[in-house]
Amino acid sequence: MAEPFKNLLNAAVVADMSDRLRKAWPRFDAKRFETLALDGLDELEMKARAMHLCTALEGTLPGDFKLSADILRKAIEGGLAKWALWPVGEYVSRHGLGHPDRALEVLHALTQNFTAEWAIRPFILQHPELTFATLARWVADPSEHVRRLVSEGSRPRLPWGLQLKPLIADPTPTLPLLEALMDDDSDYVRKSVANHLNDIAKDHPHLVADWLDKHLPGASAKRKALLRHASRTLIKKGDARVLGAFGQGAKFKGEAVLSLSPRRIRLGDSVTLDVLLTPAGRKNQSLVIDYAVHHVKANGGTSPKVFKGWTLDLAAPRALRRQHAVKPITTRKYFSGVHRIELLINGRVEAHADFALTC
Structure with a gap:
């Protein structure tokens, strides 16, 4: 120790x-x-x-x-x-x-x-x-x-x-x-x-x-x-x-799909984010991709926290994956309920999905 x-x-x-x-x-x-x-x-x-x-x-x-x-x-x-x-x-x-x-x-x-x-x-x-x-x-x-x-x-x-x-x-x-x-x-x-x-x-x-x-x-x-x-x-x-x-302010041109698995987890588990990006056309796009987790609060409302994702140039379809741990930490208290994850591309919400957390 x-x-x-x-x-x-x-x-x-x-x-x-x-x-x-x-x-x-x-x-x-x-x-x-x-x-x-x-x-x-x-x-x-x-x-x-x-x-x-x-x-x-x-x-x-x-x-x-x-x-x-x-x-x-x-x-x-x-x-x-x-x-x-x-x-x-x-x-x-x-x-x-x-x-x-x-x-x-x-x-x-x-x-x-x-x-x-x-x-x-x-x-x-x-x-x-x-x-x-x-x-x-x-x-x-x-x-x-x-x-x-x-x-x-x-x-x-x-x-x-x-x-x-x-x-x-x-x-x-x-x-x-x-x-x-x-x-x-x-x-x-x-x-x-x-x-x-x-x-x-x-x-x-x-x-x-x-x-x-x-x-x-x-x-x-x-x-x-x-x-x-x-x-x-x-x-x-x-x-x-x-x-x-930084040349990354343009709106994403194409389709973004966000999938989560599993859709139900307990405190201490992780949820996997799978992202599929399909650009419109072949022109290169400079992208900053983050994600916001809307944590459930004690009163039933939610509070977003943005996490870093990827910075990349995109000219062809691409799949991305990230594991997000939902573990006890001293700076946040978790509450049971449906948590939404929003995919942010160049600062704009382009896709979202939900998972259920049991504490």
């Missing part, structure tokens, strides 16, 4: 933190830190462990944040790294807002050894002018980790992170940063830019469609891949402008 994720923050990590902090500041009370950090640690889950270790830092670092910032930077330079830096980042985000210049210096060092994507977000909210000016400089930083932080830390809807509601409402302050990083040499950075644009697409699809109009013509293969990944939510939704930008 795999080691539980939460155990990445354990007694050995606490001992290492204690040692490196004491070396950075000989007056550091290592014994007290370890006592506070280990008290109840094993009973906590991952994020709670990080917050718990931050509380231990609060109980042992000096109250003067400028001094604490110097200690933390020295400890990072001395080898403090990886998951031990999550509580350090939390400490900086809690106590550095009164000294944002010094705090951002610590996060610059921290992110090169872990990530400061969660810790920087309060500074974007509380000190937007200073923080965005800093991010604008960091787009040219030699470290790919710092450049990624520019994009990842300012994502409006970062998983596990504080939502940046002003940027959800108006994401335009981040667009110059994304434009500067869009053709970055690092896959790591470009993936973050794509995810950031996909965040924006959830609230402002027209901005991403405008972005494609501007940046897709004549794009390199790497940029095209980034833009396609950035558009994944809108492609799933069948956004006409976005599909059109």
Whole structure:
């Protein structure tokens, strides 16, 4: 059995933190830190462990944040790294807002050894002018980790992170940063830019469609891949402008048949989708084929969820097959009833079929 994720923050990590902090500041009370950090640690889950270790830092670092910032930077330079830096980042985000210049210096060092994507977000909210000016400089930083932080830390809807509601409402302050990083040499950075644009697409699809109009013509293969990944939510939704930008917005010309087997399943089983596409004529058609499962809800209504299918060019009849598992997951509760599956071709419903689920 795999080691539980939460155990990445354990007694050995606490001992290492204690040692490196004491070396950075000989007056550091290592014994007290370890006592506070280990008290109840094993009973906590991952994020709670990080917050718990931050509380231990609060109980042992000096109250003067400028001094604490110097200690933390020295400890990072001395080898403090990886998951031990999550509580350090939390400490900086809690106590550095009164000294944002010094705090951002610590996060610059921290992110090169872990990530400061969660810790920087309060500074974007509380000190937007200073923080965005800093991010604008960091787009040219030699470290790919710092450049990624520019994009990842300012994502409006970062998983596990504080939502940046002003940027959800108006994401335009981040667009110059994304434009500067869009053709970055690092896959790591470009993936973050794509995810950031996909965040924006959830609230402002027209901005991403405008972005494609501007940046897709004549794009390199790497940029095209980034833009396609950035558009994944809108492609799933069948956004006409976005599909059109990729040459896949035209209505399918031909016949599509969707068959399901078996037609009755129990929770934990799979249903097989068989698709037969018969184009009208021999002219090649560029197609994005997804499918929407309309899950039954507790009140008897349904809620659709789109799943990726196939992307292909079609000039002759073709059969496709896909198995769809209906298994318990933490993010969805299933209910018995008739579930409809719709076949989406270039964003339009072209066929549908039903299956019955018993939970």
